[in-house]
Amino acid sequence: MSNLDFIYNRHSVRKFKNEDVPMEDLKEILKAATYCASAKNVQNWHFAVVKDKEKIENMAKAIEKKNLDIASKIEDEKTKKSFTKFVRFATVFRNAPVTVLIYASSYTPTGLEELNNLTGYEDEINHILDMSPKMQSIGALIENLSLAATEMGYGTCWMTSGNYAAKEISEVIDFQKEGFSLAAIVPIGIPEGPIKSPGRKPVDEVMSIIK
Numbered sequence: 404m405s406n407l408d409f410i411y412n413r414h415s416v417r418k419f420k421n422e423d424v425p426m427e428d429l430k431e432i433l434k435a436a437t438y439c440a441s442a443k444n445v446q447n448w449h450f451a452v453v454k455d456k457e458k459i460e461n462m463a464k465a466i467e468k469k470n471l472d473i474a475s476k477i478e479d480e481k482t483k484k485s486f487t488k489f490v491r492f493a494t495v496f497r498n499a500p501v502t503v504l505i506y507a508s509s510y511t512p513t514g515l516e517e518l519n520n521l522t523g524y525e526d527e528i529n530h531i532l533d534m535s536p537k538m539q540s541i542g543a544l545i546e547n548l549s550l551a552a553t554e555m556g557y558g559t560c561w562m563t564s565g566n567y568a569a570k571e572i573s574e575v576i577d578f579q580k581e582g583f584s585l586a587a588i589v590p591i592g593i594p595e596g597p598i599k600s601p602g603r604k605p606v607d608e609v610m611s612i613i614k
């Protein structure tokens with residue numbers, strides 16, 4: 404049997420010890436992340452590494468503020484309550500020693516230009532865009548990052564729920580990169596306390612054998 408512990412040991416970590424992640428470890432983790440597959444090998448990513456505690460806290464505050472701004476415009480009370488309640492899942496990076504912001508750039512998926520020049524292929528075009536090869540590459544990057552960090556004794560949490568405050572976050576860290584947008588935030592640190600992941604659907608339930 405293969406040893407797949409490096410996969411099963413990864414969990415979303417939302418509490419971190421107050422211990423630094425040395426730069427050489429961080430670089431190793433980010434390098435390992437970039438050894439994922441990417442569509443057309445475009446490697447459409449960029450990392451913004453934030454270690455400054457005040458900036459990390461200010462990013463969390465920017466998300467909270469934007470959450471309240473948006474919530475104040477939501478009329479349905481139930482929707483508003485749930486939107487504000489879940490803001491804590493958008494700010495769990497705030498107690499991590501390092502926060503890595505993953506920026507993604509675009510590329511033209513295979514077939515898109517060709518189909519755009521023809522008529523009657525709206526479904527195919529929508530499908531290509533829906534399946535977003537660009538974001539599949541970013542997903543592979545973040546999974547690699549998480550697995551590498553786990554193997555090196557760190558915990559991570561793949562986070563996208565604060566993406567509605569992408570503009571404000573970029574302002575807080577004073578970072579913009581032409582053609583790139585914020586795709587996810589990944590805190591990295593030594594896990595604090597017990598970590599539990601939710602169960603998984605049985606593999607037989609998510610598999611169809613085609614005969």
Ligand SMILES: Cc1cc2nc3c(=O)[nH]c(=O)nc-3n(C[C@H](O)[C@H](O)[C@H](O)COP(=O)(O)O)c2cc1C
Nearest residue numbers: 414415492493495560561562563564565599600601
């Ligand atoms: C695309 C994506 C976005 C996620 N966004 C968040 C987030 O914003 N906040 C959070 O606490 N967890 C987030 N998660 C973590 C999931 O909640 C977690 O992976 C899932 O519950 C399974 O738990 P596990 O990672 O411990 O196995 C995200 C995961 C993915 C893949």
